[in-house]
Structures are given as structure tokens and as C-alpha cells.
Amino acid sequence: MKEIHNNDLKQQLMSESAFKDCFSTDVSADTRLFHFLARDYIVQEGQQPSWLFYLTRGRARLYATLANGRVSLIDFFAAPCFIGEIELIDKDHEPRAVQAIDECWCLALPMKHYRPLLLNDTLFLRKLCVTLSHKNYRNIVSLTQNQSFPLVNRLAAFILLSQEGDLYHEKHTQAAEYLGVSYRHLLYVLAQFIHDGLLIKSKKGYLIKNRKQLSGLALEMAPENKFSGMMQ
Structure with missing residues (x-):
């Protein structure tokens, strides 16, 4: 994580992401800009974040360590979205790890200073309710798809x-758990993708060879193309 002192870029990202529209007052003066490289942690598991982040560019994944010590992949985030909003609302909530998938740019407000202000900002709270309801709906859709569509999709x-x-390089155990399938079934379909020319096996993981065909399989579950922004 690196703070970037570039006011022009900060203003550009604020405009692109409609950041100012999330608040009743102008928070520009206190807003910082942070840059994360791929695999950098935006939030460390078990550590209360010092910032309320607003992801303006990039993608991230959410992890949690279970009671048995296993690390479980929970969700994916795509810009624009808040990161750390649950910790803002509930100080006793144990933070989960949020890791950048690719290069990420985040606007940020100091959590401690802005908590009392934002929890009394009706516009911000309304935006947050809409955001959380969309996340909940997405999780419901994902659960339904896991029950209704074959693993290839x-x-x-x-x-x-x-x-x-x-490059795809998720751990097979975490991917199988996230998708609700056996390890063997996952490897079988990956081998099928290689055979059909969608992927190429490499030392670091799997290279995407036919993005168009992969996208076609994925969009069979969502023909209205709601999630295409996360598939670029």
C-alpha cells in the first residue's frame, strides 16, 4: 500500500466514481488516495482498518480464516465500492482479509475521525444500505447458480x-470450496477446459487462451450481462 500525493488524479477518481455523491458534506479535504499492487492486502484479517476505503479502480477478494485453520474465499469486489464499511458501523466486527486481485486505486477517509460523522449522515447511510442490499442479492444469486448450473459455467x-x-492461479482447495464441488470434480473440468482450448497449463497456474468462449459459458448464467464488468 502506498499513499499517492497527486491531487489531479485524486479529483479525477472522485469524479469517475461519483465518490462525492455518497456524502452530505464535502469530504474532499480529508480524502486520501492509496495505490495497491496485485496481491497487496487492503485490509489485514483481524486488524481494525484505519481507513474507510472506496475502491475506484481494480478488483479485490475477501478471505476468512475458519475455526479449523482453513482459509476460505468468501467474495469478490469490483470498483466502485466501499471496503471497511462493516467495521465502520460495527467496531466489534472482526475484520476479514481483503486482497487486491490486480492493481487497485482507493480513495480513503480516516475511520476514527469520520465514524461519528458518517453514522449521522443520512445520505451516506442510504447509499450504504443500497450497497449492502446489492451485495446480499449477489450472494443469493450466486447460491442459486451453484444449485442450478453445471460446474463448467x-x-x-x-x-x-x-x-x-x-493468469488463473487460485488454490484448488479454496476454489472447490467456493464453488461447492469436490476437488476431483474441479480438476476434471479444468482438464476439460485445457482439452477444449480454453486454458493452457503453466508453471504459475492456467493461462486464459480463449476468453470469448469462457465469457460465453459464464454469461449463460447471466444473459442480462450484469456481471460482465467483473469479467474484463
């Missing part, structure tokens, strides 16, 4: 969501 979408520069 779900894995295609998962690969596009989690890839880094055309």
Missing part, C-alpha cells in the same frame, strides 16, 4: 472473476 465465471492479467 460456474468455473468459467470464477476464472474470469479471479484471473490476474490472463
Whole structure:
């Protein structure tokens, strides 16, 4: 994580992401700009974040360590969205790890100073309610898709969501758990994708060879193209 002191870029990202529209008052003076490289942690698990982040460019993944010590992949985030909003509302909530999938740019407000102000900002709270309801709806849709569509469709979408520069390298155990399938079933479909020319096996993971065909499989679950922004 690196703070970037570039006011022109900060103003540009504020404008692109409609950041100012989330608040009743002008928070520009206290807003910072941070840059994260791929695999940098935006939020560390178990550590209360010092900032309320607003992801303006890039994608991130949410992890949690379970009671048995296993690390579980929970969700994906795409810009624009808040990161750390749950910790803002509930100081006792144990933070989960948020890791950048690719290069991320975040606007940020100091959590401690802005908590009392934002919790009394009706416009911000309304925006937050809409955001959380959309996340909840997306999770419901994901659960329904896991029950209704074959793994070829779900894995295609998962690969596009989690890839880094055309490279897919998620751990098989975490991917299988996220998709609700067995380890063996996951490997079988990955082998099928290689055979069909969608992927190429490499030392670092799997290279995407046919993005168009992968996107076609993924969009069979969402023909209205709601999630295409996370598949670019």
C-alpha cells in the first residue's frame, strides 16, 4: 500500500466514481488516495482498518480464516465500492482479509475521525444500505447458480472473476470450496477446459487462451450481462 500525493488524479477518481455523491458534506479535504499492487492486502484479517476505503479502480477478494485453520474465499469486489464499511458501523466486527486481485486505486477517509460523522449522515447511510442490499442479492444469486448450473459455467465465471492479467492461479482447495464441488470434480473440468482450448497449463497456474468462449459459458448464467464488468 502506498499513499499517492497527486491531487489531479485524486479529483479525477472522485469524479469517475461519483465518490462525492455518497456524502452530505464535502469530504474532499480529508480524502486520501492509496495505490495497491496485485496481491497487496487492503485490509489485514483481524486488524481494525484505519481507513474507510472506496475502491475506484481494480478488483479485490475477501478471505476468512475458519475455526479449523482453513482459509476460505468468501467474495469478490469490483470498483466502485466501499471496503471497511462493516467495521465502520460495527467496531466489534472482526475484520476479514481483503486482497487486491490486480492493481487497485482507493480513495480513503480516516475511520476514527469520520465514524461519528458518517453514522449521522443520512445520505451516506442510504447509499450504504443500497450497497449492502446489492451485495446480499449477489450472494443469493450466486447460491442459486451453484444449485442450478453445471460446474463448467460456474468455473468459467470464477476464472474470469479471479484471473490476474490472463493468469488463473487460485488454490484448488479454496476454489472447490467456493464453488461447492469436490476437488476431483474441479480438476476434471479444468482438464476439460485445457482439452477444449480454453486454458493452457503453466508453471504459475492456467493461462486464459480463449476468453470469448469462457465469457460465453459464464454469461449463460447471466444473459442480462450484469456481471460482465467483473469479467474484463
